[in-house]
Amino acid sequence: MENECRKTPLYDAHVKAGGKMIDFYGWLLPVQYSSILKEHENVRTRAGLFDVSHMGEIEVSGSDAFEFLQYMLTNDITARPGKAVYSPMCYADGGTVDDLIVYKQSENSFLLVVNASNTDKDFQWLQDNRKGNVDIKNRSDEYAQIALQGPEAENILRSLATAADAQDVLSGMKFYRYVNEIKIGDVKVMLSRTGYTGEDGFELYCRPDDALKLWDMLCDKGAAFGLMPAGLGARDTLRLEAGLPLYGQELSETISPVMAGLGRFVKPGKGDFIGREALVSQLEGNMSHMLAGFGMIDRAIPRTGYEVYHDGRKVGHVTSGGFFPTLKKNMGIALVEVSCAGEGTDLEVLVRDRKYAARTVKLPFYKR
């Protein structure tokens, strides 16, 4: 396994910290260090540090880059300076290519941060649809990414961002804001107040050569604030509890952003874009299935792929589910027929050939 898998610059640090390494879409990453439950809890109450260097970075530049991205993405990327934009990227039929975050680096240059497993596919899709004066580069090898998440995240950064202007930057930085360059200790990073946990937090992008230094520095300074490294296991339970979609489960070639309840990131008013017609039709209610959050009433754990029934009839399947550590309940998200997606609908989930009662609930499950 190790020979085929790629290592992030932080691989040795994970092993040293007792990380249980697994193959995650071709990357060797820690699924946990000590316990998923403990790491989850620590992010909710103090802070956790995640290596997300496997994420992809694609740079789109050129005098037509803005127009090109407006055509490729469903959200409107016209944003005030320093504001990151989350957007799905869709096929003509509304199916999802990927979901990503757009950072404007300069007037004619944008950085798209994409799912690791989709990087090559996204790059190809952008290339295949390229028009005008646009240059597309896969910059993934030039970035490491560390996510610092949890209520203590800002305090930890403050203890490291010693320059006066850096303190000012942090003070004025709201959720989904970013700065292209700031020094954390003596490491230059792109800093974004974003994350995938449902908590306050930051994502730090740096050169791979600086990653270990940055990681160690955050671990050292963060210890006093209760910071612990956290693995992919906690990353998944945290994002699911916060109702955040995972590509391949809540979004896919057959699950559009509108079906996934992400209609607010589809902006037909901005002009033409790939998937516009199909998505507008879905926004008007023309779709058979959509996602719904649910909680188990009977004692059983719903998991990805389990069948979902209503009045004895199969109406869909679980996209993600499990034991929710903060809420201490068995819950999940299911793709179901639209008529069953309303809040308070009685469902049954098939677990090992037996049906267990569940009921739909409003998303997100957890809100800080």
Next chain:
Amino acid sequence: MEIYEGMKFTKEHEWAREEGGKVYIGISDYAQNALGDIVYVELPETGKKVKAGDPISVVESVKTASDIYSPVSGTVSGVNEALADSPELLNEDPYENYIAVIDPDDLSELEDLMDEEEYREFCSREE
């Protein structure tokens, strides 16, 4: 972690221990460690008849659901009810906390299982 005298092990990482003609079964330390945080145990119903190697229970961790197979043939005569509300007991002490008690059809089936030394050797090859 203490392994009890005379404890036997399966290749699926269950343990079995005979006491007063009954066979207590559970999962090994290796198993609980591989599963991670255990959040649910589906206990068998008492009176259920099982053959050696039949699924008898399901242990679910945060990440996955894992079938537990009966090390011996017989009838389920009791379960560890404490696991219903505190499944984490299997992480905390997997040898003290059994899952079920079997009234065995044939105690000699235990002889087919690995003893402690063989099991340690087996686990080291699994790494």
